[in-house]
Amino acid sequence: MLTFYSDDHRLHHAQGEMVGGEFKPCFEMPARADHVLARVRERDIGEVLAPRDFGLTPIARIHTADYLDFLQKAWAGWAAQGNTADFLPGVFPARHLRAKRPNDLYGQYGFHSFDCFAPITAGTWQAVYSSAQVALSGQAEIAAGAHSAFALCRPPGHHASADVMGGYCYLNNVAIVAQACLDQGAARVAILDVDYHHGNGTQSIFYDRDDVFVANIHGSPSFEYPHFLGYADEAGAGRGEGFNLNLPLAAGSAWDIWGAALETACQRIAAYGPDVLLVSLGVDTYQNDPISSFKLDSPDYLRMGERIAALGKPTLFVMEGGYAVAEIGINAVNVLEGFQGA
Ligand SMILES: NCCCCCC(=O)NO
Ligand SMILES: [Zn+2]
Numbered sequence: 537m538l539t540f541y542s543d544d545h546r547l548h549h550a551q552g553e554m555v556g557g558e559f560k561p562c563f564e565m566p567a568r569a570d571h572v573l574a575r576v577r578e579r580d581i582g583e584v585l586a587p588r589d590f591g592l593t594p595i596a597r598i599h600t601a602d603y604l605d606f607l608q609k610a611w612a613g614w615a616a617q618g619n620t621a622d623f624l625p626g627v628f629p630a631r632h633l634r635a636k637r638p639n640d641l642y643g644q645y646g647f648h649s650f651d652c653f654a655p656i657t658a659g660t661w662q663a664v665y666s667s668a669q670v671a672l673s674g675q676a677e678i679a680a681g682a683h684s685a686f687a688l689c690r691p692p693g694h695h696a697s698a699d700v701m702g703g704y705c706y707l708n709n710v711a712i713v714a715q716a717c718l719d720q721g722a723a724r725v726a727i728l729d730v731d732y733h734h735g736n737g738t739q740s741i742f743y744d745r746d747d748v749f750v751a752n753i754h755g756s757p758s759f760e761y762p763h764f765l766g767y768a769d770e771a772g773a774g775r776g777e778g779f780n781l782n783l784p785l786a787a788g789s790a791w792d793i794w795g796a797a798l799e800t801a802c803q804r805i806a807a808y809g810p811d812v813l814l815v816s817l818g819v820d821t822y823q824n825d826p827i828s829s830f831k832l833d834s835p836d837y838l839r840m841g842e843r844i845a846a847l848g849k850p851t852l853f854v855m856e857g858g859y860a861v862a863e864i865g866i867n868a869v870n871v872l873e874g875f876q877g878a
Contacts, residue, residue: 537581537582537682537684537685537686537872537875537876538582538583538584538585538674538677538682538685538686539573539576539581539582539583539584539585539685539686539687539688540584540585540586540587540670540671540673540674540677540685540686540687540688541569541573541584541585541586541587541670541688542586542587542666542667542669542670544659544662544663544665544666544667545566545569545663545666545667545690545691546566546659546663547657547658547659547660547662547663548566548657548659548660548663548664548690548691549562549565549566549657549659550562550564550622550655550657551621551622551655551657553652553653553655554652562655562704563704563826563827563859564690564691564692564704564857564859565861566690567861568690568858568859568861568864569688569690569855571861571862571864571865572688572855572864572865572868572869573688573865574865575865575866575868575869576686576688576865576869576872578865579869579873581686581869581872581873581876585673587666587669587670587672587673588669588672588673588676589669590669590672590673590676590716592604594668594672594712594715594716594719595665595668595707595712597712597715597716597719598698598707598708598711598712598715598741599696599698599699599707599708599712600698600699602637602648602699603648603698603699603700606644606645606648607648607656607660607661607664607701607706607707608661610623610641610644610645610656610660610661611623611656611657611658611660611661613641614641614656615658617641622655622656622657623645623655623656623657624645624652624655624656625642625645625646625649625652625654626642626646626652627642627643627646628646628647628649628650629646629647635647648699648700648701649700649701649702650695650700650701650702650762651702651703651762653702653703653704654701654702654703654704654705654706660691660706663690663691664691664706664707665707667689667690667691667692667693667707667709668689668693668707668709668712670687670688670689670709671687671689671693671709671710671712671713671852671854672712672713672716673687674686674687674713674852674853674854675687675713675716675717675852677852678717678812678850678851678852679717679720682850683850683851684850684851684852684853684872684875684876685852685853686852686853686855686872687709687713687852687853687854687855688855689709689854689855689856690855691704691705691706692704692705692709692731692818692855692856692857693705693706693707693708693709693710693711693712693737693854693856694708694709694710694729694731694733694735694736694737694738694816694818694856695733695735695736695737695762696708696711696737697736697737697740697741698740698741700737702737702762703733703736703761703762704857705737708737708738708741709854710727710729710735710738710814710816710854710856711727711737711738711741711742713814713852713854714727714742714748714814717811717812717814718747718748722810722811722812723747723811724747724748724749724808724809724810724811725747725748725749725810725811725812725813725814726748726749726750726751726805726808726810726812726813726814726849727742727748727749727750727751727813727814727815727816728751728801728802728805728813728814728815728816728844729750729751729752729753729754729815729816729818729856730753730798730815730816730817730818730821730840731754731816731817731818731819731820731821731856731857731858732754732755732760732818732820732821732825732828732829732830732857733754733755733760733761733762733818733820733828733857734752734754734755734757734760734762734765734766734782734784735750735752735754735816735856736762736764736765736766738750738752738816739752739765739766739770739780739782740765742776742779742780743770743772743773743776743780744772744773744774744775744776745775745776745779746772746775746776746778746779748779749779749780749781749804749805749808749810750779750780750781751780751781751783751801751804751805752766752781752782752783753783753785753794753797753798753801754766754782754783754784754785755784755785755787755828755829755830756784756785756786757784758784759787760787760829766782766784767782767784768782768783768784770782779808781800781801781804783797783800783801785797785830787829787830788829788830788831789830789831790823790830790831790832790833791831791832791833791836791839794821794830794832794836795836795839795840795843798840798843799843802843802844802846802847805847805849806847810849811849811850812849812850812851812852813844813847813849813850813851813852814851814852814854815844815851815852815853815854815871816854816856817853817854817855817856817868817871818855818856818857818858819837819857819858819860819864819867819868819871820857820858820859820860822834822858822860822863822864822867824860824863825858825859825860826859826860827859828859832867834863834866834867834870835870837866837867837868837870837871837874838870838871838873838874839874840870840871840874841870841871841872841873841874841875841876842874842875842877844871844874844875845874845875845876845877851875853871853872853875855868
């Protein structure tokens with residue numbers, strides 16, 4: 537299986553995030569990708585290739601012009617005001633306010649964010665642009681006939697919607713790839729999001745569509761981030777009714793519960809009959825993950841990969857979350873090895 541990876545991810549490393557009322561080092565750090573890459577090489581998964589550059593066009597098939605304009609200009613505008621620290625939002629068009637796009641940079645940042653966990657730094661745009669190119673390069677490999685590929689994306693993407701960032705996500709890599717598959721002739725694409733957190737962005741992008749089936753297995757929003765999307769009754773809307781599946785689980789869920797949810801999701805994906813399967817591969821479901829509360833152990837990721845392989849579909853794995861840095865490589869690559877039948 538080929539892995540696509542860009543060192544550009546290193547250009548995005550924010551100063552910190554609010555944890556327990558204190559500003560602390562970011563969980564979403566460059567070392568995450570370093571550990572996954574090292575494990576890919578250690579386990580000889582396959583060649584590691586730099587991404588091709590597919591430009592802005594496929595990104596603009598998912599994200600709005602205003603949003604992409606903001607992301608590309610935000611840092612320069614922030615720096616031009618004499619700032620050197622990371623750019624962070626603080627005011628959002630919450631309920632009872634008016635979601636009218638302001639003219640000023642700070643207002644626009646809040647308009648295009650749903651939380652304070654998508655900081656903008658000098659290198660953020662280049663990093664997220666390259667992360668999307670990594671995903672698109674993986675998609676091109678599948679389109680060229682490969683049965684599987686791994687897009688080692690960083691920063692992740694599944695919380696980003698068409699014009700709103702959050703949760704360490706800016707460009708929705710898996711959504712950009714899904715649209716590219718359809719634009720190149722696929723009739724049906726399935727997205728299986730196994731990250732601990734609900735992929736609210738991915739859900740919102742395809743919610744009223746029947747050409748992309750989205751399944752999420754995640755910590756219930758009744759207690760877990762992103763808190764405001766991911767309930768089981770969210771089944772899609774309009775043409776998309778029945779093409780969105782949420783399987784929210786309780787804190788402390790281990791393989792017995794999680795694996796059963798995976799079985800449900802896989803059966804729905806099989807019934808949908810996609811031309812291609814995209815997996816939002818977050819491994820923050822791991823028992824020692826510092827920000828999550830599921831109890832999967834490393835061998836469970838082998839079983840996860842085996843079950844996904846049994847669907848028999850061309851499959852692209854797109855890296856999302858996972859913050860137990862010492863084990864992120866083992867767990868992510870276990871999925872790939874389980875898929876390959878190691
Ligand atoms: N306190 C912010 C939590 C952001 C979650 C990031 C993630 O892993 N999403 O999948
Ligand atoms: Zn996550």
